[in-house]
Amino acid sequence: MMVxxxxxxxxLGQRAxxxxxxxxxxxxxxxxxxIPPGRRRLVxxxxxxxxxxxADTATLRKxxxxxxxxxxxxxxxxxxxxxxDPAAFFxxxxxxxxxxxxxxxxxxxxxxxxxxxxxFTTWERMHPDSGFASRHPYVQARVDQLAAAxxxxxxxxxxxxxxxxxxxxxxxxxxxxxxxxxxxxxxSKPVVLFPTGGTSVITSIQVGEAVAGxxxxxxxxxxxxxxxxxxxWREILSHVLQARxxxxxxxxxxxxxxxxxxxxxxxxxxEARGLRSGLDPRYVVRDVLTQHMYVDATESRDxxxxxxxxxxxxxxxxxxxxxxxxxxxxxxxxxIGRSARR
Numbered sequence: 409m410m411v412x413x414x415x416x417x418x419x420l421g422q423r424a425x426x427x428x429x430x431x432x433x434x435x436x437x438x439x440x441x442x443i444p445p446g447r448r449r450l451v452x453x454x455x456x457x458x459x460x461x462x463a464d465t466a467t468l469r470k471x472x473x474x475x476x477x478x479x480x481x482x483x484x485x486x487x488x489x490x491x492x493d494p495a496a497f498f499x500x501x502x503x504x505x506x507x508x509x510x511x512x513x514x515x516x517x518x519x520x521x522x523x524x525x526x527x528f529t530t531w532e533r534m535h536p537d538s539g540f541a542s543r544h545p546y547v548q549a550r551v552d553q554l555a556a557a558x559x560x561x562x563x564x565x566x567x568x569x570x571x572x573x574x575x576x577x578x579x580x581x582x583x584x585x586x587x588x589x590x591x592x593x594x595x596s597k598p599v600v601l602f603p604t605g606g607t608s609v610i611t612s613i614q615v616g617e618a619v620a621g622x623x624x625x626x627x628x629x630x631x632x633x634x635x636x637x638x639x640x641w642r643e644i645l646s647h648v649l650q651a652r653x654x655x656x657x658x659x660x661x662x663x664x665x666x667x668x669x670x671x672x673x674x675x676x677x678x679e680a681r682g683l684r685s686g687l688d689p690r691y692v693v694r695d696v697l698t699q700h701m702y703v704d705a706t707e708s709r710d711x712x713x714x715x716x717x718x719x720x721x722x723x724x725x726x727x728x729x730x731x732x733x734x735x736x737x738x739x740x741x742x743x744i745g746r747s748a749r750r
Contacts, residue, residue: 409433409434409476409477409520409623410433410434410435410436410474410475410476410477411428411433411434411435411436411475411476411477411478411479411623412435412436412437412438412471412472412475412477412478412479412518413425413428413435413436413437413438413453413478413479413481414438414439414460414478414479414480414481414482414509415438415439415480415481415482415483416435416436416437416438416439416453416455416481417437417439417441417443418439418481418580419576419578419580419583419612420481420524420573420576420578420612420615420616420619421437421439421479421481421482422450422580423578423612423613423615423616423619424479424481424615424616424619424620425437425450425453425616426450426616427613427616427617427619427620428479428616428619428620428623429450429452429453431620433620435450435452435453435454436453436454436455436456436474436475437453437454437455437456438456438457438458438460438471438472439455439456439457439458440457440458440459440460441457442455442457443455456471458470458471460482460505460509461500461501461505465508465512468508468509468512468513469512469515469516472512472513472516472518473516475513475516475517475518476517476518476519476520477518477519477520477521477522477623478509478513478518478520478521478522479521479522479524479619479623480506480509480510480521480522480523480524480557481524482505483501483502483505483506484497484498484501484502484546484686485526485546486526486528486546486547486685486686486687487590488546488685488686489678489683489684489685490683490684490685490686491682491683491684492684493684494545494546494684494685494686495545495548495549497545497686498545498546498548498549498686499545499549499552501549502549502550502552502553503549503552503553503556506523506553506556506557506560507556507557507559507560510557510560510561510564510566510568511560511563511564513564513566514560514561514563514564514565514566515564518566519566519567520566520567520568520623520626521557521561521566521567521568521569522568522569522570522571522619522622522623522626523553523554523557523568523569523570523571524570524571524573524615524619525550525553525554525570525571525572525573525631526547526550526572526573527572527573527574527608527633527634527635527701527703528540528541528544528546528547528550528551528572529547529550529551529554529570529572529631530572530631530633530703531701531703532547532551533631534703540695543688543690543691543695544686544687544688544691544692544695545686545688546685546686546687547686547687549686554570554631557570558570558628558629561628562628562629567626567627567628568628568629569622569626569627569628569629569630569631569632570630570631570632571615571618571619571622571632571634571708571712572631572632572633572634572703573610573615573634574607574608574609574610574633574634574635574701574703575607575608575609575610576609576610576611576612576615577609577610577611577612577719577722577723577726578611578612578613578615578722578726579612579722579725579726579729580612583726583729584726584727584728584729584730584731585729585730587726587727587730588727588730588731591644591645591648592648592652592726592727592730592731594645595645595648595649595652595654595657598657599657599658599660600645600649600657600658600659600660601659601660601661601662601666602641602642602645602659602660602661602662603641603661603662603664603667603693603697603698604640604641604642604661604662604698605640605641605696605697605698605699605700605701606638606639606640606641606643606699606700606701606702607638607639607641607644607700607701607702608633608634608635608636608637608638608701608702608703608705609635609636609637609638609639609644609719610634610635610636610719611636611718611719611722612722613715613718613722614634614636614714614715614716614718615634615714617712617713617714617715618632618634618708618712618714621711621712621713621714622712625711625712625713626711626712632705632707632708632711632712633703633704633705633708634705634708634712634714635702635703635704635705635708636705636716636717636718636719637719638700638702639719640700641697642659642661644723645659646659647720647723647724647727648723648724648727650724651723651724651727651728651733651735652727652731652733653733664693664694664698667693667697667698668693671689671692671693671697672689674689675689
């Protein structure tokens with residue numbers, strides 16, 4: 409197929425493009441800006457530039473022309489900080505843009521779409537009476553995006569499925585530094601305090617494989633939760649400490665009240681700069697940080713056939729990249745944590 413990857417210069421877009429090329433597909437990438445000089449790129453992938461959020465129908469038709477299939481790897485995630493009303497921002501970027509692109513894609517001949525979503529929608533389905541989505545603008549937008557995308561694709565005669573993606577570790581220019589600011593620097597102190605929850609985790613390589621599998625075998629309207637392994641935050645941070653050579657640094661679970669104090673402090677700092685988060689700081693501790701957000705991907709793996717393993721190595725590779733550390737993981741199986749009920 410000729411596959412268009414929207415957001416093709418991002419971590420997941422690049423991995424999906426590489427996997428699709430390896431499987432014999434023709435791929436063109438669409439992104440707001442071209443890949444900067446000196447940054448790695450796939451020579452087999454044609455690069456097209458367009459601001460999809462701002463593009464009118466004529467522009468969308470032009471940049472999507474020739475595509476048989478579409479990978480929608482576009483849009484902000486829960487780490488995004490915005491000015492103004494976060495609900496309006498995420499609804500515009502995730503719901504309205506996705507719906508519009510799908511309708512235009514169907515009119516230009518696209519027959520299959522894989523939408524890269526969030527495992528927060530999986531968690532919402534698992535806990536339908538919790539009010540989780542309604543408390544967080546980002547999560548609500550993801551729920552609305554899923555519903556709008558499936559409906560629009562049905563009306564446009566396009567087969568669409570959704571990959572619900574948890575935390576992803578994978579190496580791309582700048583990704584190590586981003587994780588350093590968000591997580592890795594928490595291990596710089598003599599004692600590490602972190603919330604007691606955990607999360608399903610996957611690598612970017614596995615997401616790329618899942619995208620290719622979804623284009624081939626995904627059913628219309630199906631949601632496929634992705635995961636390779638379930639890890640507590642303590643286990644993730646243990647890999648960070650190992651890669652940094654700080655194996656004797658103790659990790660303690662921070663009580664919820666102490667974590668909430670830290671979140672409130674960060675929220676005030678953001679507000680002072682006119683920024684807000686898509687996850688409401690009043691509820692993020694109880695809803696996310698202290699939850700064990702583990703999803704069952706057994707059926708997804710059976711359908712999509714992505715290769716298991718590699719999360720610990722991916723975490724440590726990112727840490728080494730973030731701090732400029734030498735070293736390489738030996739080819740051994742050192743997975744920790746639960747096998748995620750697979």
